[in-house]
Every structure is written in structure tokens, then in C-alpha cells.
Amino acid sequence: MIRNVIGRPAYRLSRVYASSRDYTSRAPINIGILIVPEKEAWVIERLGKFHRTLEPGLNFCIPILDRVAYVQSLKEVAIEIPDQSAITSDNVVLQLNGVLFLKVKNPYLASYGVSEAEFAITQLAQTIMRSEIGKIILDNVFKEREALNFQIVQALGKASEPWGIECLRYEIRDVQVPQKIKEAMQMQVEAERKKRASILESEGQREAAINRAEGLKRSQVLESEGHQIQIVNKASGEAEAIQRLAEARAQSIQTIARAIGTKRGADAVQLTVAEQYIEAFSALAKTTNTVLLPSHSGDVASMVTQVSLINLGICPHFLQCQNDVSSIYYSL
Structure with missing residues (x-):
């Protein structure tokens, strides 16, 4: 020193x-x-x-x-400012010390302008530091230390100018707070860290939930698209099956129509009708059903004769009708 x-x-x-x-x-x-x-x-x-x-x-x-x-x-000189008490605007008592850097600018004023210039500068620095500390709260003492140093230098420069001394910079070296305030500040720091950790954890959970929702949405879209393609393919297959069945039905109708027009076609029709009639009655006899039938329904020969007469009546027009049906089908 x-x-x-x-x-x-x-x-x-x-x-x-x-x-x-x-x-x-x-x-x-x-x-x-x-x-x-x-x-x-x-x-x-x-x-x-x-x-x-x-x-x-x-x-x-x-x-x-x-x-x-x-x-x-005329060299730059460092003067130690001893410990002193200061009260912040929120009524917290602090113990502070610092270092003041200065140099003589005017030798005449430094010699005759003040007695014991070093002592005067030290007392002035302590007074200004107490005044500036009293304007701010405790948190700002730590956050705005650089601004506080600048304000102290500005105030010292104006006050020491008549003494021919230029104050270059001031640095607050140590700031001591009461033990209870230290404990409270430590608890505040820990709470702030826990808060940040909770925020980071919640943000991570939110991002994970968003990712899961996006994945579920994508899977549902793909599933619906697959289901849609399946329905389209099924409908296409069913349409093609119906078309093939209709084509087979049309071909069978044409074959039957041509067979009816032959020499023994009527006999074949009678035989076929008789077989189908007997099969239908056999199916009815297997179960206990109540069915209303004509009085002569048991006479197979009579029923076959009626069907044969109907067939002989429509046979001349049957080929023309089936051709018309086939043409209508193919036009569709």
C-alpha cells in the first residue's frame, strides 16, 4: 500500500x-x-x-x-479505502472497502489547495460511497457494481478538482453482508436453481408429449390411408366379381336359350323343372314350416305341364329377350 x-x-x-x-x-x-x-x-x-x-x-x-x-x-497512485458501514435503500447494513486510483494533475493546487490531501480524498470516497449505496437495494449492489463504481468516480472527480487531483477509477473490493442475509441469499439461489430445473423438466415433458402426439397423429393418418386403400381395393374386387358373375349369368342365359330352341329342348326344360320342384319340396319337408301352397301342389305332373306350357309360349320370344338383356348388360 x-x-x-x-x-x-x-x-x-x-x-x-x-x-x-x-x-x-x-x-x-x-x-x-x-x-x-x-x-x-x-x-x-x-x-x-x-x-x-x-x-x-x-x-x-x-x-x-x-x-x-x-x-x-505525477504517477498514478492506488489508495486503499478502509472498511466502512453503509445502509442500502432496503435497510441492509453492509461492510465495504475499496481501492481508489488517482494522480496529481496540478502540482500547485495539490500542494496549497488542501492539507493532508490523501486523508481528505479517503474521507470523501467513504462519504460518497455511503451516499451511493443508500440509493440502491442490496441486489443492485452486486448486479450494478460497475455502474456504482462509475458514479463514485464521477462524484469524487467533481469534489477533488479544486485540489488538483484527478480520480481515474474506483473499485469496490469487498462487500460483506450479515450472516442471516447470506443464508437468505443462499436459500434464494437454491430456490432459483430448483425453479430453473423444474422449468427445464416441464419443457422436456412438454416436448416429449408433443413428439408422442405427433407420432400418434402420423400413425393414425397412415392407418386411415391404409384402411382407405383396403376399402378401395375391396370395392374394386367386389365390383370385378359382380361383373364376372353377371357375365357368367349372361352366358348361361344365352346357352339355355339356345338349348330351348333345339328339337328336344322342351323335354329338357320339363325335366329340369321337375327336378327343381322336387328339390324345393324336399327342402320344405326338412323343417317345421307353415307354408301356403296351391291345392294341386302335390301333383308334380300337373305343375310340370303348366311350366312347360309357359315355356312353350315364351320360347319363340326367349332368344330375342335374352339377346336384349345381354345387350343392355354390356352397354352398362
Whole structure:
């Protein structure tokens, strides 16, 4: 830590630079020629009154009349701001410390504008830090530390300008909160982590449900398309079967019609009708059914004769009718 670096008289020079360079405990003796090191400014008094400021390099002064009153370092200096208490806007007591970086801009004002400039800057930094902390809540102390540092530097710069000192930057180093507040903050962090974990888990479940629904939807669409194709194929097969059956029926009708027109066609018709008639009665006799029949239904010869007469009556027109039926079928 560098201390006692601003505005010290030349006769205390060894205390000013004890941490950076070794100097003798005596002030530079004015023998008429003075060599000022780089990044230093020597304030000269003549007969107790400010005379001029010596720049780095070779300088000439009048012995006895002129003396080196102050030696100002123009380098950037870091000053530690000790621990202090501050209260946030939500009434939380904090312990803070920091580091202030500054340099002498005007050696004359730094020498004569303020007494004990380092002490004054330290007190001013503590005051401004307490003031700025009191404007914000505890959470913003951690979230907006950079903005808080900038505001402190701006306030210090305005206040230290009459002293010839430029405040470059300020850094809050440590922030200590009460133990109960630490525990509450830890619980809050854990709760926030659990919340994020729950959100991520729910989002994963939602995505999984969406994927399952999309898969089910796709499977149902494919199943319906397959069922539709099956129905179409079945209907096509049934239509083709009906068409084939109709064609076979038409061919059988044509064959029967041609057979009826032959010499022994009528006898064949009578025989066929008699066989079908007997088969029908056999089927009725197998079960206990109540059926209304004509009085002469048991006379097979009479029934066959009636059918034969009907066939002989329609036979001349039968071939023409079946041809008409066949032509109508094929037109469909």
C-alpha cells in the first residue's frame, strides 16, 4: 500500500517514497542546479512564497533564496479505502472497502489547495460511497457494481478538482453482508436453481408429449390411408366379381336359350323343372314350416305341364329377350 504520497513537504521525502524508491531523509539541497526525475514536479518557494514548479530535467535556482517546498509525484497512485458501514435503500447494513486510483494533475493546487490531501480524498470516497449505496437495494449492489463504481468516480472527480487531483477509477473490493442475509441469499439461489430445473423438466415433458402426439397423429393418418386403400381395393374386387358373375349369368342365359330352341329342348326344360320342384319340396319337408301352397301342389305332373306350357309360349320370344338383356348388360 502506498501512503503519504500527496502533498508532503520535501523534508519528509523519505516517508513519501519509502515503498517505491530509496531517498535520503534530507530535502534536496539547493546548490543552484537541481535535477528533477521523470514524472515528478518540485514546488519551489522563494522567501516563503510560491515561486514556480520545476519540470523534469535540469533546472537552475538561486541558493538560499529558493527552496524545494513540495515534491509531487505525477504517477498514478492506488489508495486503499478502509472498511466502512453503509445502509442500502432496503435497510441492509453492509461492510465495504475499496481501492481508489488517482494522480496529481496540478502540482500547485495539490500542494496549497488542501492539507493532508490523501486523508481528505479517503474521507470523501467513504462519504460518497455511503451516499451511493443508500440509493440502491442490496441486489443492485452486486448486479450494478460497475455502474456504482462509475458514479463514485464521477462524484469524487467533481469534489477533488479544486485540489488538483484527478480520480481515474474506483473499485469496490469487498462487500460483506450479515450472516442471516447470506443464508437468505443462499436459500434464494437454491430456490432459483430448483425453479430453473423444474422449468427445464416441464419443457422436456412438454416436448416429449408433443413428439408422442405427433407420432400418434402420423400413425393414425397412415392407418386411415391404409384402411382407405383396403376399402378401395375391396370395392374394386367386389365390383370385378359382380361383373364376372353377371357375365357368367349372361352366358348361361344365352346357352339355355339356345338349348330351348333345339328339337328336344322342351323335354329338357320339363325335366329340369321337375327336378327343381322336387328339390324345393324336399327342402320344405326338412323343417317345421307353415307354408301356403296351391291345392294341386302335390301333383308334380300337373305343375310340370303348366311350366312347360309357359315355356312353350315364351320360347319363340326367349332368344330375342335374352339377346336384349345381354345387350343392355354390356352397354352398362
